Amino acid sequence: MNPLHLHEHPAAYLVLAAVLLAIGIFGFLHRRTLIGMLISGEIIFAAASLNIMAVNRFFAPDPAAGQIFVLFIMGLAAAEVAIALSIIIAVYRNYRSIATAELSELKG
């Protein structure tokens, strides 16, 4: 495999998407604040979008379908971020903290 033509191989994009997913999952487990977990969730969304786009470019018979799917993922992510950030603001107003260790009122 010639490294000069790496951008024409689907394996490069698929492996990169898997690495992005691993980074996102690690961040989601490792972060201690709600905003940090939200950012890691965005990286997981990005990994899914990249995977769908790679499959769409190289293996799908309809190249428009994957692009529309990724466009819908972007719209859903924007709506999710708006809702999640307003919940985070409301949580911060009630608890004076967004650290996940302190939001333990329901803990038995």
Next chain:
Amino acid sequence: MSTMPFAPYIVASVFALAVGATLGGALIAVLTMRLIRAVCGLMICCLGLAGLYYFLNSPFLALMEILIYVGAVCVTIVFAVMLAEPDEPKQTAGARGWLWSGLMLGVSVVIGASLARLSLQGPWPTPAARLNDGSVAAIGRSLLTTYSLAFELISLLLLLAILGALVIARTGRTAVKTDAPQPPAPPVRPAPDPEPVLAGK
């Protein structure tokens, strides 16, 4: 493309730049202790991802990625960082903290490696024929014919998300405002330490 000298090298270096920006931005977003740096890492990651979309024959999605993620989502997260806390709390030090971090790293590495192995080994079929060329005109045509219901539903979802965000973020403010003129009446949910910036608005 091949008329220019060194054209393959330029293309390969731009691709390497996009891959490096994506991976580096994601690592910055995950590993820093300052939340504002994590947001900037997410911006770099989305810029690299836009470059990868361009390599995947979809300049429209590259533009949308920059417009929506860098322009809207990251700016919204910056506002939330401004209104809430700017820093991560300290990690638990000692052997227990390192054990948990190693466990998280192991879980993510196992998931990533198994997915990469699956995607490398899979029997990916090449399509016999392409239905369209995947241009912006083809996207618009199928968005308004095949996927028109999903298109309308996502506009409804965005409207509901805006209204819901306004309602959720607004409740605390009206409670502060209406409870302020009557000091003897206790508020419904007494905050432990009302911040003067929020109460003054």
